[in-house]
Amino acid sequence: MNKKLNLDFIFAVMILAIIILTGIFAPLLAPYNPFQPDMFNRLQTPNYSHWFGTDALGRDMFSRILYGSRYSILLSLVSTIVSLVIGTIAGVLAGFYGKKIDSIITLLSNIFQSIPGSCFMIAIAGMFGPSITTLVIALVITSWAGFSRITRAEVLKIKGEPFMEGLICIGCKDKMLIFGHILPNIFDSIIVLASLRMGRGVLAIAGLSFLGLGVQPPIPDWSVMVNDAIIYYRSYPHLLVVPGMCIFALVYSINTIGGYLKNNIEAAANEDREWD
Amino acid sequence: MGLIKVGEDFRIENLKVAFSLKNDKITAIDGVDIIFPHDKVTTIIGESGCGKSVLAQTIFHLLPDYAITSGKVFYGNIDILNAANCYLQKFWGKEWGLIPQLPGESFSPVRKIKKHFNDIIKFSGQIGLTMSSVKDSLTLFDLHDHERILNAYPHELSGGMLQRVLCAMAVLTSPKWILADEPTKGLDEDSYSSVFDNLTKIKKSRVKSMVVITHDLNLASNFSDIIIVMFAGQIIEINTNSLSTPLHPYTKALIQALPANGFNITNRTETIKLEQNHGCKFAPKCPNCMPKCLVENSLLICQENANSVRCFLYA
């Protein structure tokens, strides 16, 4: 079973690496300008000069895909990191100090978690107008509570360990306990959580952008491309299939990597047992 | 291949067991040759890291997948190390019973005790096993309040009671062999005498062949027919007279360190750093260490009364 997992992981890492690298080197790799319309060559199926064909405005799909990976990854990364930071701060404060602070933060996270995510995101996008900033804000507001809940549980677990008592006994202050000991010990779990959540983030962004509430055209984000393809996909399925497959590939690779990290961190923790 | 009617001996030949962890290969058992005779109680004693649990796990085929083994382990004619799991499943719970360590952690916390027994009845393949056999088994270990115990969840019973339930579970199918793994671990001292009682009851009932792993010298000396002392993955002494005359310097030191004997420690020689110790593993700490001991490891030398000791003092 371990061998199979390794192949999946290597495959996933390769896919993610390709997506990231093509995003970074898009200006060098893209044969055409992704924003440049060319009405004479619109709606072409994949051929020699346009490997993924062209869209309704004649823009080269391949170039748009290359540039599009930047937005997909960047947006999900930024929103996940911001949620992570807010959620971790909340979770650590709640878990470490307990009592009133814990009650308040738990109440807040319960409130935010009970709001249905998609509806809330649509509402925020609707209130503030669709844009990338709104997208990120919407994602952060609906996902920080999940991070804080899990972080709080991890902090409580570490706080109960005997070495924490030992540290208090030698006079360790709160700040040192949190930054020097609690955070390093919950770091593994947070990374795994973040990688698993990133996949969800990509899908959420795709969903909102598809609804027209996130990234706006002419930005070549993959979900915008899916949105654009709605009218044409019956006759020109490549307009839908290509960006759809890219979104799938990104989410698959992130989730597989996250799952592998999770399994391996648990396995590594179990290996440290003493053998009698 | 039908089930063996009478309990067989376990025969171990040049067994080596290692575990590959991270970048390290840790040797748990470093060359063991021994026979565990049936109808006898054999106790393996030793301190942390000596390999006693690993030895017992090996002979009952309970090692994890990443264990590397070499040598042979025979149960009668069956080669344990090379037998398929599905074949050996006929033995677990039927021929071989297990009383695991830490009774508090050996039960599924979300199932009642009754369900645990039901599992045994279901998978034993023995026709006569019913709830009344279960109740008889519980009574054997002084658990008379059957209804309360069977309907309880594990966390509702004390550690001592859980251990008695484990003993009842182990003897239910009248196995030929029982492995008791650190029976005094996880229990407070008031329960130690009841552990001894439990094991004695098992010995007097249908099960005659036992392997007991413990670091409790009192339990070992009062209860066993054969005591095997392990140190650093090797057997260093086999004693058949309840440790009344310990042979190996390590065994002597261990007995001297007991609270009852005043916590005596040996005056050891200077700590010798031996990265690759080809000699006796105990040599750096041995008060009788000779230069020979650091380079050569003695074989098990037979003494009278079927005792053996791995020490050049007796050569």
Next chain:
Amino acid sequence: MLEATNIRKNYFNRAINKTFTVLDDCSLKLYDNKVYGLMGKSGCGKSTFAKILLGLSSFDGGQIFYNGKDIAQLNAKQKCIFREKVQFVSQTPASFFDPKMKLSASMCEPFRILELAIDNERINKLLEIVSLPLNVLKRYPYQLSGGELQRLSICRALLLEPETIVFDEPTSMLDISVQAEILHMLKKLRTINEITYLLISHDRRILEWMECEIFILTNGRIERDV
């Protein structure tokens, strides 16, 4: 001098909605440079009392005095001194150090907390006293045995030259031979430094061998052993 007066600790069992009194009017006075033993059955509250004495646990009645001052009333500087001079060694050496930190970092922690220069000479000297080689500092906790970790715990407790060390069942998780070595070491330490020991154990023989003034915790009260 560390003193506990009329300590009371209640425990609320949510499952059956009842309050139990674990400690009921416990008093103990620890004078300088003496050896005390606290005995009692498992679950009687010895560890709870030790943690209250060290200011690690809350309690419902009574006071703890350090050199005459109530520890709840200490200002930051006095609290710092209290933490320096009163140390703790637990019964679980395996989990007494941060598993993510190298032992060298864990050992230097007391200096960092007090913002003092790291005194490597003192660390080396103490390692010698507890019979540990210098290279243990390069390892992580999981790479050492229980006995080695317990010696290191004692070493860290000694770093700041404490006046009092509270040992909570220091040898219960250790092998017999290791237990004997640790007890001998504790005896030897007192010949080098003037430290008050409070040894908590369920085993009378350990306390008698260490020549403790023995107290017994039964039914929530501490009584002198006769």
